Amino acid sequence: GNSVTQMEGPVTLSEEAFLTINCTYTATGYPSLFWYVQYPGEGLQLLLKATKADDKGSNKGFEATYRKETTSFHLEKGSVQVSDSAVYFCALSEGYNQGGKLIFGQGTELSVKP
């Protein structure tokens, strides 16, 4: 079945460092890909999305490119802030016509130190 694999955390960075969180997926068909962020004690917030190959999703300085050839959707940010500390989830959607069910990775905890 479809699945998502993320790099394990926790990831600890200093403020203004470059961030990469790796995400690879296994899917049949043409899924949409998402990054969600979860702050302590809260639900999930959509960070960015890409609905087809070579699309680049971006938001709040974060970027990810849908790479079909490597089945990857790595999250990057050029300069992290303390406020970016959270758990990040990569997810795929099996497609609107398949019900749009989301399959999540296990999450990567990011801690940014001043």
Place this chain on the structure above:
Amino acid sequence: DAGVTQSPTHLIKTRGQQVTLRCSPKSGHDTVSWYQQALGQGPQFIFQYYEEEERQRGNFPDRFSGHQFPNYSSELNVNALLLGDSALYLCASRKGYEAFFGQGTRLTVV
């Protein structure tokens, strides 16, 4: 515009009891999904409701059931609670590709 709202925020139940969790979707959204998030894990899909019917179901036992009302709000019911049912239960509403999540209900089974 209120987002997805869930109630209650926290709940403690005894093993063997039954529980009902509630969700109101974002305005204009007609599809509601429920997810279970165990501590330190990613959310797992339970089921999805559209037009008051269960449209898709994940790998969860029949103890997990749900309902969607004409106003698109939804309930998740869990019978015969087990200690392993302790988790954060998330509701998501959707219209199109993007799903919006509520804050979740933290269920603790003792």
